[in-house]
Each structure stands twice: as structure tokens, then as C-alpha cells.
Amino acid sequence: MTAISFEFYPPKTDEQRAQLDRTVDRLKAHAPEYVSCTFGAGGSTLSYTSGTIARLIQHHALDAAPHLSCVGGTREELLSLLADYRALGCRRIVALRGDLPSGMGHPGDLRYAADLVALIRAEHGDHFHIEVGAYPETHPQASDALRDLAHFKAKVDAGAQGAITQYFYSADAYFHFVDAVRALGVQIPVVPGIMPISNFSQLRRFSESCGAEIPRWIDKRMQALGDDANAVRAFAADVVAGLCRRLVDGGAPALHFYTLNLARPTQAVLARMG
Ligand code: FAD
Secondary structure, eight states: OOEEEEEEOOOOSHHHHHHHHHHHHHHHTTOOSEEEEOOOGGGTTHHHHHHHHHHHHHTTOOOEEEEEEOTTOOHHHHHHHHHHHHHHTOOEEEEEOOOOOTTOOOOOSOOSHHHHHHHHHHHHTTSSEEEEEEOTTOOTTOSOHHHHHHHHHHHHHHTOOEEEEEEOSOHHHHHHHHHHHHHTTOOSOEEEEEOOOSSHHHHHHHHHHHTOOOOHHHHHHHHHHTTOHHHHHHHHHHHHHHHHHHHHHTTOOEEEEEOTTOSHHHHHHHHHHO
16 A cells, blocks of 8 residues: 655644644544644744644644754754754654745755755754655756756755655656656655645646646646536546556655645545545
């Protein structure tokens, strides 16, 4: 059976917290290898992430991995968070650069995710299993695709043991990326990040900013289905389940689902995958 993991974002209100608890209760039935919780750059969700991680470990008895982004943070802040996560019992970290919210001044002490990976290794040895981000369709700020691959390799050379990709809807992009990094000598597992489709207009907006391409045929079909919510849900789940099957058949080592704290879109994909 393919290993799966689920990603959540940290809820900020009591209502959102209750919703996340319901979502986690439902998704737990799929026996995830681990779950992860995102982190907002510049400290804005600093306390929310660690609180959510504590809840996932202590209340839900899950193996929970915090995301940690270095942008906007000082070395001391990052080390203090790492110490907190270690005290909570975390063994896995998703290490990222992050994106500085517009208007925020201080870039932080570390420039790239590779620097954060190196810091974690230097301070905590082998305690944490470190995952990093990967971009099969190239990171939107990369000067070119080949340099982006070299920068990915630098994170692995610094000590990353696994990678999770940005979401994509073209299996070929993933397979080409894996072939390219293998050719550079990178051997770590590269796990596809899967974005089930729920709110399509939101997804379209988000995809523009993070550099993920929505194929024209999906866009056109979604437009045609319009307000027929049942048909939209069924089509979206079919498309994403088909993508997951191709990825697994082609050798993807696991699947990481961006749940957006919703159970249903992810469950619909998993149900279709059997
Ligand atoms: P890096 O690997 O540092 O790369 C960033 C850019 O810099 C790339 O274009 C790269 O080519 C370039 N670069 C790297 N090294 C060098 C160098 N030495 N010289 C010149 N250029 C270089 N964001 C959040 O804020 N919170 C989250 O919780 C979060 N979770 C994520 C989870 C996953 C699985 C993924 C894939 C992304 C996530 N993101 C998150 C988004 C991520 O922070 C952004 O994509 C960010 O822009 C890049 O982060 P990175 O870790 O990939 O950066």
C-alpha cells in the first residue's frame, strides 16, 4: 500500500480548531504515515503552528511534522522553535525558505532553505528527519530551471532526507523532475504533493502565484460544468485520483495531500484510488 501523509494549516479561531479536529478524525482512518502543519513567514503564525503540532501529537496521537521557514526569522528564533518541537517529541521537520509577506522589512538571518537545513543538522545532528520542497514545474522565482535543480541538490547536500513537491497536475512534470535530480546524483525520495480540487477559482488564483500549471483541458471542463456542484466534485476527484494512480504506477514512493483542512476532497480521491 502507498504511504500517505496529510498537510494542514494552523487554525486561528475556535471554530477553525473544531473543524480541523473533525477533519483529522476523518482522515486518521486512512492511517497516514505522518501529518504536517504549515508555518507562516515572519512569525505571524509562530504560536499557531506549534499549538497545532501539540494538538496533533497529544490529542490525535499522530506523528506530526512542523513546517519551518527561515525567511524573516533570526537564528535564535529558529533555534528556539526547533528546541520546542524537539521537546514536543517531533522527529520530522519540513524545512523551507518561505515567502516574506509584502511590506515586511527584515529578511531574516538565513537566505535559503539549504541554509536552514544546514543549521538544523549543525544543531540537532540526526535527530530530525528533514523534508524540503521540490518544484517539478520550476520554482517561480528561479532564474532558470537548471539552476533551480542545482539549488534543490544543495538542500540535499546540506542534509535533507526527503522532498515533497509543489502540487502539479501533469504527471510528466514529476517524472522528468525525478529523472533530472537522479541524473545529478540525488537519491532521496521525492514525494508528490497532491492538491485535491475543491474551490476551483481559488485554486486558479493560487496556482498563478505559486507557479503551478492547471492544464487547459481541466480549466475548460471546470468552466463548462459551472455551478453543477456534484459534477464538479466528481470530475475533480476523477482527475486527481487518475493523477495519483499514474504517479504510484510510475514509482512515486508516497503521496502527500494538501488538505486545506478539509476531509471530503481528499477522501473522494482516496476512495476512487481504492
Ligand atoms: P529554496 O529552496 O530556498 O528556493 C527558493 C528560490 O531560491 C528558488 O527559486 C531557488 O532556485 C532559489 N535559490 C536557492 N538557493 C539559491 C542560491 N544559493 N542562489 C540563488 N538562488 C537560490 N511556505 C510557507 O511560508 N510556509 C509553509 O509551511 C510552506 N510549506 C510548503 C510545503 C511544501 C511541500 C512546498 C513545496 C512549499 C511550501 N511553502 C511554504 C512554500 C515555500 O516557502 C515557497 O515556495 C518559497 O518561495 C520557497 O521555499 P523553498 O524552501 O523551496 O526555498
